[in-house]
Amino acid sequence: MGRIIAYNTEVLPGNKLIVTIPVTKDLGIDIRIKAHILAGKHDGPTLLILSMLHGEEWFSVLIIRELIKILNTDQLRGNIIAVPVTNTSAFNTGTRCIIDNSDEPDANRSFNGKYLWISNQITRVIENELFAVSDYLIDYHVGSWGSSMADIGYGSDYADKDLVEISKGMAVSYGFPIIHAMKMFQGTHSDRTSMGCAGTKYGIPGIVPEIGGLGFGEEIEKDWLNQNIKGIIGNLKYLNMLEGTPDLCSEYLFITDYWRTSPKNAGYIETKIGLDRQFTSIKKDEHLADIIDPETFEIIEQLKSPGDGVLFYTCRNYMSRPGGWAFGIANMENGRSRWVKKEDIYLQKSPKNRIKSN
Numbered sequence: 001m002g003r004i005i006a007y008n009t010e011v012l013p014g015n016k017l018i019v020t021i022p023v024t025k026d027l028g029i030d031i032r033i034k035a036h037i038l039a040g041k042h043d044g045p046t047l048l049i050l051s052m053l054h055g056e057e058w059f060s061v062l063i064i065r066e067l068i069k070i071l072n073t074d075q076l077r078g079n080i081i082a083v084p085v086t087n088t089s090a091f092n093t094g095t096r097c098i099i100d101n102s103d104e105p106d107a108n109r110s111f112n113g114k115y116l117w118i119s120n121q122i123t124r125v126i127e128n129e130l131f132a133v134s135d136y137l138i139d140y141h142v143g144s145w146g147s148s149m150a151d152i153g154y155g156s157d158y159a160d161k162d163l164v165e166i167s168k169g170m171a172v173s174y175g176f177p178i179i180h181a182m183k184m185f186q187g188t189h190s191d192r193t194s195m196g197c198a199g200t201k202y203g204i205p206g207i208v209p210e211i212g213g214l215g216f217g218e219e220i221e222k223d224w225l226n227q228n229i230k231g232i233i234g235n236l237k238y239l240n241m242l243e244g245t246p247d248l249c250s251e252y253l254f255i256t257d258y259w260r261t262s263p264k265n266a267g268y269i270e271t272k273i274g275l276d277r278q279f280t281s282i283k284k285d286e287h288l289a290d291i292i293d294p295e296t297f298e299i300i301e302q303l304k305s306p307g308d309g310v311l312f313y314t315c316r317n318y319m320s321r322p323g324g325w326a327f328g329i330a331n332m333e334n335g336r337s338r339w340v341k342k343e344d345i346y347l348q349k350s351p352k353n354r355i356k357s358n
């Protein structure tokens with residue numbers, strides 16, 4: 001049966017429980033992780049859902065709240081462990097990183113760490129208490145206020161090809177048309193990230209859904225919420241944790257190369273294109289936004305598309321610092337990003353069940 005033991009707490013089949021896992025004591029406050037444990041009525045694997053490793057990306061809290069509201073554990077095969085606020089320290093300051101003068105302030109770059117910084121201790125608890133009992137990972141990274149994200153990331157370059165195929169299957173089953181085939185060992189990614197560490201050290205396939213953001217109004221944000229719930233349900237079906245087959249998109253854009261188009265200078269980003277341009281073609285030099293000096297009101301910079309591509313993530317008008325989140329454009333020039341019809345995607349049908357013994 002779907003009995004699970006998490007942090008020495010036994011959760012019986014069909015039950016839901018919140019487990020509090022202590023991490024460390026900071027000045028005046030305790031740092032801990034509250035994990036919702038949903039034990040399915042039936043046997044199956046354990047899916048770990050993390051949110052808010054970055055302290056300002058709180059849209060994903062709403063996704064987990066909705067999931068817990070609608071999910072019937074009587075129908076669930078296996079278990080779900082869901083953590084709405086993984087990094088309480090950065091959440092407390094409303095910042096991506098932990099404000100503690102450490103040299104590893106970003107919790108999603110400090111897995112597999114050696115030290116005792118708060119980020120290292122949080123990720124160590126995730127590894128020892130949660131990765132150790134999980135078979136699959138979904139780690140949310142949504143937009144902070146003013147910016148939205150719009151892709152499902154998966155690790156495309158693990159040495160273990162089975163891990164790549166199951167991760168890709170999870171990404172496709174999310175039912176969102178933009179898929180980022182991430183290189184886990186390039187740029188800012190490595191085995192220090194959640195997905196990199198889960199894959200390489202624990203053999204756990206996973207995805208990073210990045211759909212949505214904050215400050216776009218209730219109607220749009222509700223739509224993003226629904227897309228994410230559909231995505232989790234699609235994953236549960238793909239992983240044989242719920243009955244049925246996931247709803248796939250008719251076509252997916254697989255992105256391996258993209259331009260992160262951000263302001264070089266701080267200022268008010270005044271957009272020239274709206275959310276209606278998402279997933280549409282953008283020409284080289286197309287005017288995306290003006291950057292306005294907040295003191296003189298002069299236009300100090302123009303954001304333009306660096307090349308021919310497809311717009312996926314975008315922002316609303318907001319005050320940004322240098323390098324802030326603005327636009328993501330899939331590079332369509334060199335053939336490294338391409339639209340693929342669902343019929344042409346190889347989808348590993350039944351993921352290998354690597355159920356950990358409790």
Ligand SMILES: [Zn+2]
Pocket residue numbers: 053054057108140141142
């Ligand atoms: Zn993030």
